Amino acid sequence: AQRVTQPEKLLSVFKGAPVELKCNYSYSGSPELFWYVQYSRQRLQLLLRHISRESIKGFTADLNKGETSFHLKKPFAQEEDSAMYYCALLTGGGNKLTFGTGTQLKVEL
Amino acid sequence: GAGVSQSPSNKVTEKGKDVELRCDPISGHTALYWYRQSLGQGLEFLIYFQGNSAPDKSGLPSDRFSAERTGGSVSTLTIQRTQQEDSAVYLCASSLVSAGAEDTQYFGPGTRLTVL
Numbered sequence: 001a002q003r004v005t006q007p008e009k010l011l012s013v014f015k016g017a018p019v020e021l022k023c024n025y026s027y028s029g030s031p032e033l034f035w036y037v038q039y040s041r042q043r044l045q046l047l048l049r050h051i052s053r054e055s056i057k058g059f060t061a062d063l064n065k066g067e068t069s070f071h072l073k074k075p076f077a078q079e080e081d082s083a084m085y086y087c088a089l090l091t092g093g094g095n096k097l098t099f100g101t102g103t104q105l106k107v108e109l
Numbered sequence: 110g111a112g113v114s115q116s117p118s119n120k121v122t123e124k125g126k127d128v129e130l131r132c133d134p135i136s137g138h139t140a141l142y143w144y145r146q147s148l149g150q151g152l153e154f155l156i157y158f159q160g161n162s163a164p165d166k167s168g169l170p171s172d173r174f175s176a177e178r179t180g181g182s183v184s185t186l187t188i189q190r191t192q193q194e195d196s197a198v199y200l201c202a203s204s205l206v207s208a209g210a211e212d213t214q215y216f217g218p219g220t221r222l223t224v225l
Binding site for chain 1: 140142159168215218
């Protein structure tokens with residue numbers, strides 16, 4: 001069965017420090033992975049998807065099939081990055097998202 | 110245009126009562142999804158509608174849960190005989206065509222259900 005693991009419930013970093021939010025997955029098929037973000041009092045929204053291989057708000061994520069990981073990285077954290085981040089795996093023939101439990105990122109000044 | 114909307118935003122009910130949660134997807138989106146977010150857990154898939162096809166109900170936790178989508182637009186999630194473990198935030202999402210990794214699910218603000 002598919003599974004997404006985000007081992008950290010809370011990650012606290014200082015402004016300007018590098019950020020890495022960890023995500024590991026388990027899936028027998030070809031994985032399609034996403035990062036979603038939820039800022040305070042806002043709705044859940046897509047941050048990036050691995051097939052785009054693009055940087056959004058300075059964040060990047062590389063799919064590592066050997067390590068079954070899709071870690072989210074940013075070289076220099078900003079205060080506005082503070083939010084809840086969810087890693088998600090597309091399954092069910094391409095229509096269901098299996099989410100991790102989320103990591104709360106707190107960027108301190 | 111407007112995003113996905115959900116109503117009510119908050120619902121408090123007593124154990125054993127039935128509740129209905131409503132979702133209005135983005136106009137023109139053919140796919141609609143319901144997820145549940147329980148305290149300390151990730152988002153859990155419940156049900157998926159695509160056009161006129163039979164819904165994928167594989168995520169519904171029990172037969173007390175049901176959902177329908179009328180006219181290919183508005184959806185209602187019904188929970189019968191609510192239990193305290195049903196307390197959660199129920200999220201609705203819609204997407205244009207449900208075409209895999211290039212499709213984007215847009216989420217509503219959620220309905221926070223509290224069962225006393």
